[in-house]
Amino acid sequence: MDEISIRVLAQLEPENLVSEGQSWQQRKSIQTRVTILDAAVDCLQTHGYGRTTTQLIAEKAGISRGAMLHHYATKQDLIAAVIDYTVYKRMELFLHGVRALKDSDRIAEMAGIEIFWESLLTREFGAYLELAVAARTDPELAEIFLPKARRYDQTELAEVIRAFPEWANLPEAYALAMDYCNAALQGLLINREIWSEGSHRVLRRFVGQTIAMMLAGDLTLPQAVSSKAG
Amino acid sequence: MDEISIRVLAQLEPENLVSEGQSWQQRKSIQTRVTILDAAVDCLQTHGYGRTTTQLIAEKAGISRGAMLHHYATKQDLIAAVIDYTVYKRMELFLHGVRALKDSDRIAEMAGIEIFWESLLTREFGAYLELAVAARTDPELAEIFLPKARRYDQTELAEVIRAFPEWANLPEAYALAMDYCNAALQGLLINREIWSEGSHRVLRRFVGQTIAMMLAGDLTLPQAVSSKAG
DNA sequence: GGCTGAAAACCGGCAAGATTGTTTGTTATT
């Protein structure tokens, strides 16, 4: 991974997990925290936000609830840390996929879409989606989730274009393409169990196709913000 | 509303709410059940699936928990009824929007997209989305939700084309357009608080534009299901 | 280098509150 990607990742890195612990206690603490956060991600992905209890997380992490509450005093503290962790891991996974893409053949537009799609199938994004939906109806969660989610979005926007420099001359089209890709694939993910497998593939190919046309200039973009446009 | 729409609605109509009650008790029972279901929809939309308790629903409905449990013995019974009710109301609202659309000017393609979008902003769809997401991590809920959701999807597919008969000659394109529209707008809805207002409008216009191009035949559709296509 | 008090990591138990389902009772309808 090149140094700029590392810098981008560092920008999102959770604060209490960064310091390369000098002392034994610091290293142990960080290790336990990561174990807890991984367990929390698993619980979110498997049982959803509403059914994720501190008991369950502690069990999956293999420590006692008391020990966990020593590291994260309240559930809210833990969730806040999980948000940071999830956002960080999501970007890490995506950059990893992009790097693999750059090394590979990179066949037309479909490869990018499929990398994107696969990044949505990870347990990290599963946890992220649970938090995003829960934040829609939980003001306290929204307060800590939304700023971090917006920052992730900005970081993603700034980073993906580095992997696809052919968009550099089309900033508006690029911004639209990113939102478009996110919206369509996340919407597909939600309806995954409802729609048929065949629909999935056709839809993903269609999205890739339209994005390729945007890049080629074969689609006229909508007028930018006309504040009264309905 | 024409008779075919009524037939379509009847196909989704919740069983225990249909009978035009002859007796006083039947009418009273149905009325109370509808009050409860409306309250449940409100709770789902406002507090999310995880925080929707029977206590909260009963309070919002203005009756005692005991009375509510007389009509719906368990929470699962209630949720099952809410699913039916939500699916029904969602279709009812959509048909209502489509009918208004048919009477109006129906300017190009954007009107259809905006009708679709507005149907996603209702509390009924808010409740539906909560159930859909919760069903992803709750096997018991999924068991009762998924069959109903799939049936709704089929009904929607069969009904929308009646409002837009110009697609009749393009069945594959039509099926793709429906999934596409659902996926993109639902994905937009999830990210509503994360993205800026300007992005919303541009994205919706873009979706409308691409769908218009599909109709006009200006987009080559992806090959249908090639079972090994990545 | 070894000792000692402080602090950290960790565990188990406890109480307060919330949630669900049952049960018992009252009023109104059939």
Place this chain on the structure above:
DNA sequence: AATAACAAACAATCTTGCCGGTTTTCAGCC
């Protein structure tokens, strides 16, 4: 008289946060 609509109280369970106690590590001092 039987049944339905409704209400209120109850028990059982679950979840959270807090507290006391144990073991291990750290920092200062002889």
